[in-house]
Amino acid sequence: MLNPKANKQPKAPVVVPSRNSAGKLAMAPDPVPSHSKISERAYELYESRGCKPGQDQQDWLRAERELLKRER
Secondary structure: OOOHHHHOOOOOOOOOOOOOHHHOOOOOOOOOOOHHHHHHHHHHHHHHOOOOOOOHHHHHHHHHHHHHHHHO
């Protein structure tokens, strides 16, 4: 009869992070603003221009630039 323990693969070592501050990982904010945030800001810019059509692309790009600056 075979020994069932002899056929088992060795377990991989478990790595436990240290508890000191040097071992903690910082969660960085997402560098890319979400589509909904850009959309909201672009609409605010549209409204601030008196809801005049024709500059939607410029509003979108400006909103994107502003939000990228804020998140850095």
